[in-house]
Amino acid sequence: MKKMLVILGFISISHSVFAEDYGFYAGLNIGIGKADFNTPNGLDKSRSLVSGLVLGYKLNQYFGVEGQYTGIGKVTDNVSGSAKADALSLSAIGYLPVNEEFNLYGKLGVAATKSTVSSSLSPMNDASRTSVTYGFGGQYNLNKDIGMRLGWDHYNAAVDMSSGNKHNINANVVSVGVVYNF
Structure with missing residues (x-):
């Protein structure tokens, strides 16, 4: 019985220490990126495997800041042309602790995206967007x-058109990842 009380006491202490663990964290993620983008030759593939890196700082159990570099998607057309975009973002992140092990979170920030277009997708060209x-x-x-x-x-990205206009693109990424707290 004493051993059980000691074990329960240790678990209780470790959970309270765990709940107050704030500071820097880093992580990796992998997922599916889907860009809302049509090519001149029709789409063959509009989803792609993407990966990313995350670096953040948790200020307290409710707020933090997070930087992320990630792919946001690649589309391939019916004639083998492609357009791909990556994003570098900085966001405020809010946490809603459900219990000591699980949090919901929401992010709002700014992202700089860079789109790379293959030469076979003429009249489209590489572009950046913030x-x-x-x-x-x-x-x-x-x-x-x-x-x-x-x-x-x-995310929002863009491609430049040879006419001088930008064509804006919406992209959504669903990912799974792992984070390590320092």
């Missing part, structure tokens, strides 16, 4: 150091 980004998800903390995430993020 705009608002947002997302939400959930994080399950396996222990005080490692958490698993499932999230959705929205």
